[in-house]
Amino acid sequence: MIYKVLYQSSKDEIPVREQTETLYLEAADIRDVRKKLADKPYNVEFIQPLTGKFLGYEKKSAAFKLEKL
Incomplete structure (x- = not known):
């Protein structure tokens, strides 16, 4: 299954909506997504x-790029 992950690029800063980034990832479940992003x-x-x-709909977006982790 493919997952869309919304994230901030730093854990040390306060989250700001305008700095939210998107990542598309293939994984078995949400727990697997979290394991792949743990490091x-x-x-x-x-x-x-x-x-x-x-x-x-997401595949039509120019920002859609499936990450390989």
Whole structure:
């Protein structure tokens, strides 16, 4: 399954909405997503599973790039 992860690039700073970044990742479940991101300095805000029409919509976005971790 593909997941959309919204995160801040630093755990040390206060989260600011305008600095939220997006990452697309393939994983078995949300726990697997968190394991794959554990060594990154990211402050994960939200993890959303993408299926069906939601996945189709995200794939049309120019920012859609599936990360290999």
